[in-house]
Amino acid sequence: MLTVRTVRNSLTVVAGVALLCATTIGVAEATPPGIPSAATAKSDLTALTVQADGSLTGYSRDKFPHWIDQGNNCNTREVVLKRDGTNVQVGANCYPTSGSWESPYDDATWTSPSDVDIDHVVPLADAWRTGASSWTQAQRQAYANDLSDPQLIAVTDNVNQAKGDKSPDQWKPPSTGYWCTYAKMWVAVKYKFKLTVNTAEKSALTDMLGRC
Structure with missing residues:
Protein backbone atom coordinates (compact mmCIF):
# COMPACT_ATOMS: atom_id res chain seq x y z
CA MET A 1 0.00 0.00 0.00
CA LEU A 2 1.39 3.42 -0.97
CA THR A 3 1.00 6.07 1.69
CA VAL A 4 2.26 9.60 2.09
CA ARG A 5 4.40 10.36 5.09
CA THR A 6 6.64 13.21 6.21
CA VAL A 7 10.36 12.61 6.05
CA ARG A 8 12.20 14.22 8.95
CA ASN A 9 15.56 15.95 8.84
CA SER A 10 15.53 16.97 5.18
CA LEU A 11 17.93 19.86 4.50
CA THR A 12 17.23 22.80 2.18
CA VAL A 13 19.64 25.63 1.41
CA VAL A 14 18.13 29.09 0.92
CA ALA A 15 20.42 32.07 0.24
CA GLY A 16 23.37 30.08 1.56
CA VAL A 17 21.61 29.18 4.80
CA ALA A 18 20.81 25.57 5.65
CA LEU A 19 17.23 25.20 6.81
CA LEU A 20 15.68 22.14 8.39
CA CYS A 21 12.42 21.31 6.66
CA ALA A 22 10.04 18.48 5.94
CA THR A 23 9.73 16.74 2.61
CA THR A 24 6.63 14.81 1.66
CA ILE A 25 7.11 11.75 -0.51
CA GLY A 26 5.23 8.59 -1.29
CA VAL A 27 6.57 5.57 0.55
CA ALA A 28 5.46 1.99 1.01
CA GLU A 29 5.01 0.61 4.51
CA ALA A 30 7.21 -2.38 5.27
CA THR A 31 5.28 -5.59 4.70
CA PRO A 32 7.01 -8.89 5.51
CA PRO A 33 5.79 -12.03 3.75
CA GLY A 34 3.49 -14.63 5.23
CA ILE A 35 1.31 -12.46 7.49
CA PRO A 36 -1.76 -14.62 8.22
CA SER A 37 -5.37 -13.53 8.37
CA ALA A 38 -6.77 -12.57 11.75
CA ALA A 39 -8.84 -15.75 11.78
CA THR A 40 -5.78 -17.91 11.14
CA ALA A 41 -3.75 -16.07 13.77
CA LYS A 42 -6.50 -16.51 16.36
CA SER A 43 -6.71 -20.23 15.55
CA ASP A 44 -2.94 -20.67 15.67
CA LEU A 45 -2.74 -18.82 18.99
CA THR A 46 -5.09 -21.33 20.60
CA ALA A 47 -2.81 -24.12 19.33
CA LEU A 48 0.35 -22.75 20.97
CA THR A 49 1.63 -24.40 24.14
CA VAL A 50 1.17 -22.12 27.14
CA GLN A 51 3.86 -22.35 29.77
CA ALA A 52 6.20 -20.16 31.77
CA ASP A 53 9.26 -18.89 29.90
CA GLY A 54 12.48 -20.78 30.39
CA SER A 55 15.81 -19.41 31.56
CA LEU A 56 18.19 -17.20 29.59
CA THR A 57 21.09 -19.26 30.93
CA GLY A 58 23.52 -19.93 28.11
CA TYR A 59 21.95 -17.39 25.77
CA SER A 60 24.08 -15.37 23.40
CA ARG A 61 23.20 -13.60 20.16
CA ASP A 62 26.24 -15.38 18.72
CA LYS A 63 24.24 -18.60 18.99
CA PHE A 64 21.87 -17.13 16.36
CA PRO A 65 24.30 -16.27 13.53
CA HIS A 66 22.57 -13.55 11.55
CA TRP A 67 22.93 -11.28 8.61
CA ILE A 68 24.39 -14.15 6.66
CA ASP A 69 25.22 -14.08 2.95
CA GLN A 70 22.09 -14.30 0.78
CA GLY A 71 23.83 -14.15 -2.59
CA ASN A 72 24.44 -11.27 -5.02
CA ASN A 73 26.78 -9.66 -2.46
CA CYS A 74 23.79 -9.14 -0.13
CA ASN A 75 23.41 -10.21 3.47
CA THR A 76 20.07 -10.72 5.20
CA ARG A 77 19.86 -7.15 6.51
CA GLU A 78 20.48 -5.71 3.06
CA VAL A 79 17.84 -7.97 1.51
CA VAL A 80 15.24 -6.71 4.00
CA LEU A 81 16.28 -3.09 3.47
CA LYS A 82 15.68 -3.52 -0.26
CA VAL A 116 16.74 1.74 10.36
CA ASP A 117 17.08 -1.52 12.27
CA ILE A 118 15.96 -4.93 11.08
CA ASP A 119 13.79 -6.21 13.91
CA HIS A 120 13.33 -9.87 14.75
CA VAL A 121 9.59 -9.72 15.42
CA VAL A 122 9.96 -12.50 17.97
CA PRO A 123 13.31 -11.53 19.49
CA LEU A 124 16.18 -13.98 19.62
CA ALA A 125 16.24 -13.96 23.43
CA ASP A 126 12.50 -14.60 23.58
CA ALA A 127 12.92 -17.51 21.19
CA TRP A 128 15.68 -18.88 23.43
CA ARG A 129 13.42 -18.73 26.48
CA THR A 130 10.53 -20.39 24.66
CA GLY A 131 12.15 -23.30 22.87
CA ALA A 132 15.18 -22.32 20.80
CA SER A 133 17.66 -23.20 23.54
CA SER A 134 17.26 -26.83 22.49
CA TRP A 135 17.75 -26.16 18.78
CA THR A 136 20.90 -26.79 16.79
CA GLN A 137 23.07 -23.87 15.72
CA ALA A 138 21.87 -24.41 12.15
CA GLN A 139 18.23 -24.15 13.25
CA ARG A 140 18.92 -20.94 15.14
CA GLN A 141 20.73 -19.48 12.13
CA ALA A 142 17.75 -20.28 9.91
CA TYR A 143 15.45 -18.59 12.43
CA ALA A 144 17.57 -15.47 12.70
CA ASN A 145 17.70 -15.04 8.91
CA ASP A 146 14.16 -16.13 8.02
CA LEU A 147 13.00 -14.30 4.89
CA SER A 148 9.97 -16.52 4.22
CA ASP A 149 7.89 -15.63 7.28
CA PRO A 150 6.91 -12.35 9.00
CA GLN A 151 9.94 -12.46 11.30
CA LEU A 152 12.12 -9.65 9.91
CA ILE A 153 11.00 -6.06 9.37
CA ALA A 154 12.68 -2.69 8.83
CA VAL A 155 11.81 -0.25 11.64
CA THR A 156 13.09 2.88 13.38
CA ASP A 157 16.30 1.98 15.21
CA ASN A 158 15.56 3.52 18.62
CA VAL A 159 12.04 2.03 18.63
CA ASN A 160 13.55 -1.39 18.05
CA GLN A 161 16.04 -0.78 20.83
CA ALA A 162 13.22 0.19 23.20
CA LYS A 163 11.52 -3.09 22.37
CA GLY A 164 14.60 -5.16 23.17
CA ASP A 165 13.61 -8.76 23.91
CA LYS A 166 10.18 -7.89 25.32
CA SER A 167 7.04 -9.88 24.51
CA PRO A 168 3.72 -8.17 23.65
CA ASP A 169 2.57 -8.04 27.28
CA GLN A 170 5.64 -5.87 27.98
CA TRP A 171 5.96 -3.87 24.74
CA LYS A 172 3.72 -2.97 21.82
CA PRO A 173 4.40 -0.77 18.78
CA PRO A 174 3.78 2.92 19.56
CA SER A 175 1.36 3.02 16.60
CA THR A 176 -1.78 1.35 17.99
CA GLY A 177 -3.10 0.94 14.46
CA TYR A 178 -0.37 -1.64 13.86
CA TRP A 179 -1.18 -3.81 16.88
CA CYS A 180 -3.37 -6.22 14.90
CA THR A 181 -0.68 -6.81 12.27
CA TYR A 182 2.06 -7.07 14.88
CA ALA A 183 0.10 -9.72 16.80
CA LYS A 184 -0.56 -11.67 13.61
CA MET A 185 3.15 -11.67 12.78
CA TRP A 186 4.15 -12.66 16.32
CA VAL A 187 1.71 -15.58 16.41
CA ALA A 188 2.74 -16.74 12.92
CA VAL A 189 6.40 -16.95 13.94
CA LYS A 190 5.69 -18.72 17.24
CA TYR A 191 3.41 -21.19 15.46
CA LYS A 192 5.85 -21.87 12.61
CA PHE A 193 8.77 -22.53 14.94
CA LYS A 194 6.76 -24.30 17.66
CA LEU A 195 7.71 -21.79 20.34
CA THR A 196 5.69 -21.48 23.55
CA VAL A 197 3.83 -18.48 24.98
CA ASN A 198 3.30 -17.52 28.60
CA THR A 199 -0.07 -16.59 30.06
CA ALA A 200 0.44 -12.82 30.03
CA GLU A 201 1.79 -12.94 26.49
CA LYS A 202 -1.21 -14.93 25.24
CA SER A 203 -3.62 -12.52 26.92
CA ALA A 204 -1.92 -9.52 25.28
CA LEU A 205 -1.97 -11.20 21.86
CA THR A 206 -5.66 -12.06 22.26
CA ASP A 207 -6.46 -8.41 23.04
CA MET A 208 -4.38 -7.17 20.10
CA LEU A 209 -6.02 -9.61 17.67
CA GLY A 210 -9.35 -8.32 18.94
CA ARG A 211 -8.52 -5.07 17.17
CA CYS A 212 -8.40 -6.74 13.77
Whole structure:
Protein backbone atom coordinates (compact mmCIF):
# COMPACT_ATOMS: atom_id res chain seq x y z
CA MET A 1 0.00 0.00 0.00
CA LEU A 2 1.39 3.42 -0.97
CA THR A 3 1.00 6.07 1.69
CA VAL A 4 2.26 9.60 2.09
CA ARG A 5 4.40 10.36 5.09
CA THR A 6 6.64 13.21 6.21
CA VAL A 7 10.36 12.61 6.05
CA ARG A 8 12.20 14.22 8.95
CA ASN A 9 15.56 15.95 8.84
CA SER A 10 15.53 16.97 5.18
CA LEU A 11 17.93 19.86 4.50
CA THR A 12 17.23 22.80 2.18
CA VAL A 13 19.64 25.63 1.41
CA VAL A 14 18.13 29.09 0.92
CA ALA A 15 20.42 32.07 0.24
CA GLY A 16 23.37 30.08 1.56
CA VAL A 17 21.61 29.18 4.80
CA ALA A 18 20.81 25.57 5.65
CA LEU A 19 17.23 25.20 6.81
CA LEU A 20 15.68 22.14 8.39
CA CYS A 21 12.42 21.31 6.66
CA ALA A 22 10.04 18.48 5.94
CA THR A 23 9.73 16.74 2.61
CA THR A 24 6.63 14.81 1.66
CA ILE A 25 7.11 11.75 -0.51
CA GLY A 26 5.23 8.59 -1.29
CA VAL A 27 6.57 5.57 0.55
CA ALA A 28 5.46 1.99 1.01
CA GLU A 29 5.01 0.61 4.51
CA ALA A 30 7.21 -2.38 5.27
CA THR A 31 5.28 -5.59 4.70
CA PRO A 32 7.01 -8.89 5.51
CA PRO A 33 5.79 -12.03 3.75
CA GLY A 34 3.49 -14.63 5.23
CA ILE A 35 1.31 -12.46 7.49
CA PRO A 36 -1.76 -14.62 8.22
CA SER A 37 -5.37 -13.53 8.37
CA ALA A 38 -6.77 -12.57 11.75
CA ALA A 39 -8.84 -15.75 11.78
CA THR A 40 -5.78 -17.91 11.14
CA ALA A 41 -3.75 -16.07 13.77
CA LYS A 42 -6.50 -16.51 16.36
CA SER A 43 -6.71 -20.23 15.55
CA ASP A 44 -2.94 -20.67 15.67
CA LEU A 45 -2.74 -18.82 18.99
CA THR A 46 -5.09 -21.33 20.60
CA ALA A 47 -2.81 -24.12 19.33
CA LEU A 48 0.35 -22.75 20.97
CA THR A 49 1.63 -24.40 24.14
CA VAL A 50 1.17 -22.12 27.14
CA GLN A 51 3.86 -22.35 29.77
CA ALA A 52 6.20 -20.16 31.77
CA ASP A 53 9.26 -18.89 29.90
CA GLY A 54 12.48 -20.78 30.39
CA SER A 55 15.81 -19.41 31.56
CA LEU A 56 18.19 -17.20 29.59
CA THR A 57 21.09 -19.26 30.93
CA GLY A 58 23.52 -19.93 28.11
CA TYR A 59 21.95 -17.39 25.77
CA SER A 60 24.08 -15.37 23.40
CA ARG A 61 23.20 -13.60 20.16
CA ASP A 62 26.24 -15.38 18.72
CA LYS A 63 24.24 -18.60 18.99
CA PHE A 64 21.87 -17.13 16.36
CA PRO A 65 24.30 -16.27 13.53
CA HIS A 66 22.57 -13.55 11.55
CA TRP A 67 22.93 -11.28 8.61
CA ILE A 68 24.39 -14.15 6.66
CA ASP A 69 25.22 -14.08 2.95
CA GLN A 70 22.09 -14.30 0.78
CA GLY A 71 23.83 -14.15 -2.59
CA ASN A 72 24.44 -11.27 -5.02
CA ASN A 73 26.78 -9.66 -2.46
CA CYS A 74 23.79 -9.14 -0.13
CA ASN A 75 23.41 -10.21 3.47
CA THR A 76 20.07 -10.72 5.20
CA ARG A 77 19.86 -7.15 6.51
CA GLU A 78 20.48 -5.71 3.06
CA VAL A 79 17.84 -7.97 1.51
CA VAL A 80 15.24 -6.71 4.00
CA LEU A 81 16.28 -3.09 3.47
CA LYS A 82 15.68 -3.52 -0.26
CA ARG A 83 12.42 -5.40 0.30
CA ASP A 84 10.91 -2.97 2.81
CA GLY A 85 12.09 0.31 1.30
CA THR A 86 10.86 2.52 -1.52
CA ASN A 87 13.01 3.39 -4.54
CA VAL A 88 16.01 1.72 -2.93
CA GLN A 89 19.21 1.89 -4.93
CA VAL A 90 22.25 -0.12 -3.84
CA GLY A 91 25.95 -0.08 -4.60
CA ALA A 92 28.09 -2.97 -5.77
CA ASN A 93 28.33 -4.19 -2.17
CA CYS A 94 24.49 -4.20 -1.90
CA TYR A 95 24.43 -1.45 0.73
CA PRO A 96 21.68 1.11 -0.03
CA THR A 97 22.86 4.40 -1.51
CA SER A 98 19.38 5.94 -1.61
CA GLY A 99 15.77 5.14 -0.77
CA SER A 100 13.22 5.66 2.01
CA TRP A 101 11.84 3.42 4.74
CA GLU A 102 8.58 3.76 6.63
CA SER A 103 8.58 2.13 10.04
CA PRO A 104 5.06 0.81 10.72
CA TYR A 105 5.85 0.57 14.43
CA ASP A 106 5.83 4.37 14.79
CA ASP A 107 4.85 5.73 11.34
CA ALA A 108 8.20 7.48 10.93
CA THR A 109 9.96 7.63 7.57
CA TRP A 110 13.72 7.63 7.12
CA THR A 111 16.01 8.23 4.17
CA SER A 112 19.22 6.93 5.74
CA PRO A 113 19.60 3.16 6.28
CA SER A 114 21.62 3.90 9.40
CA ASP A 115 18.38 5.10 11.04
CA VAL A 116 16.74 1.74 10.36
CA ASP A 117 17.08 -1.52 12.27
CA ILE A 118 15.96 -4.93 11.08
CA ASP A 119 13.79 -6.21 13.91
CA HIS A 120 13.33 -9.87 14.75
CA VAL A 121 9.59 -9.72 15.42
CA VAL A 122 9.96 -12.50 17.97
CA PRO A 123 13.31 -11.53 19.49
CA LEU A 124 16.18 -13.98 19.62
CA ALA A 125 16.24 -13.96 23.43
CA ASP A 126 12.50 -14.60 23.58
CA ALA A 127 12.92 -17.51 21.19
CA TRP A 128 15.68 -18.88 23.43
CA ARG A 129 13.42 -18.73 26.48
CA THR A 130 10.53 -20.39 24.66
CA GLY A 131 12.15 -23.30 22.87
CA ALA A 132 15.18 -22.32 20.80
CA SER A 133 17.66 -23.20 23.54
CA SER A 134 17.26 -26.83 22.49
CA TRP A 135 17.75 -26.16 18.78
CA THR A 136 20.90 -26.79 16.79
CA GLN A 137 23.07 -23.87 15.72
CA ALA A 138 21.87 -24.41 12.15
CA GLN A 139 18.23 -24.15 13.25
CA ARG A 140 18.92 -20.94 15.14
CA GLN A 141 20.73 -19.48 12.13
CA ALA A 142 17.75 -20.28 9.91
CA TYR A 143 15.45 -18.59 12.43
CA ALA A 144 17.57 -15.47 12.70
CA ASN A 145 17.70 -15.04 8.91
CA ASP A 146 14.16 -16.13 8.02
CA LEU A 147 13.00 -14.30 4.89
CA SER A 148 9.97 -16.52 4.22
CA ASP A 149 7.89 -15.63 7.28
CA PRO A 150 6.91 -12.35 9.00
CA GLN A 151 9.94 -12.46 11.30
CA LEU A 152 12.12 -9.65 9.91
CA ILE A 153 11.00 -6.06 9.37
CA ALA A 154 12.68 -2.69 8.83
CA VAL A 155 11.81 -0.25 11.64
CA THR A 156 13.09 2.88 13.38
CA ASP A 157 16.30 1.98 15.21
CA ASN A 158 15.56 3.52 18.62
CA VAL A 159 12.04 2.03 18.63
CA ASN A 160 13.55 -1.39 18.05
CA GLN A 161 16.04 -0.78 20.83
CA ALA A 162 13.22 0.19 23.20
CA LYS A 163 11.52 -3.09 22.37
CA GLY A 164 14.60 -5.16 23.17
CA ASP A 165 13.61 -8.76 23.91
CA LYS A 166 10.18 -7.89 25.32
CA SER A 167 7.04 -9.88 24.51
CA PRO A 168 3.72 -8.17 23.65
CA ASP A 169 2.57 -8.04 27.28
CA GLN A 170 5.64 -5.87 27.98
CA TRP A 171 5.96 -3.87 24.74
CA LYS A 172 3.72 -2.97 21.82
CA PRO A 173 4.40 -0.77 18.78
CA PRO A 174 3.78 2.92 19.56
CA SER A 175 1.36 3.02 16.60
CA THR A 176 -1.78 1.35 17.99
CA GLY A 177 -3.10 0.94 14.46
CA TYR A 178 -0.37 -1.64 13.86
CA TRP A 179 -1.18 -3.81 16.88
CA CYS A 180 -3.37 -6.22 14.90
CA THR A 181 -0.68 -6.81 12.27
CA TYR A 182 2.06 -7.07 14.88
CA ALA A 183 0.10 -9.72 16.80
CA LYS A 184 -0.56 -11.67 13.61
CA MET A 185 3.15 -11.67 12.78
CA TRP A 186 4.15 -12.66 16.32
CA VAL A 187 1.71 -15.58 16.41
CA ALA A 188 2.74 -16.74 12.92
CA VAL A 189 6.40 -16.95 13.94
CA LYS A 190 5.69 -18.72 17.24
CA TYR A 191 3.41 -21.19 15.46
CA LYS A 192 5.85 -21.87 12.61
CA PHE A 193 8.77 -22.53 14.94
CA LYS A 194 6.76 -24.30 17.66
CA LEU A 195 7.71 -21.79 20.34
CA THR A 196 5.69 -21.48 23.55
CA VAL A 197 3.83 -18.48 24.98
CA ASN A 198 3.30 -17.52 28.60
CA THR A 199 -0.07 -16.59 30.06
CA ALA A 200 0.44 -12.82 30.03
CA GLU A 201 1.79 -12.94 26.49
CA LYS A 202 -1.21 -14.93 25.24
CA SER A 203 -3.62 -12.52 26.92
CA ALA A 204 -1.92 -9.52 25.28
CA LEU A 205 -1.97 -11.20 21.86
CA THR A 206 -5.66 -12.06 22.26
CA ASP A 207 -6.46 -8.41 23.04
CA MET A 208 -4.38 -7.17 20.10
CA LEU A 209 -6.02 -9.61 17.67
CA GLY A 210 -9.35 -8.32 18.94
CA ARG A 211 -8.52 -5.07 17.17
CA CYS A 212 -8.40 -6.74 13.77
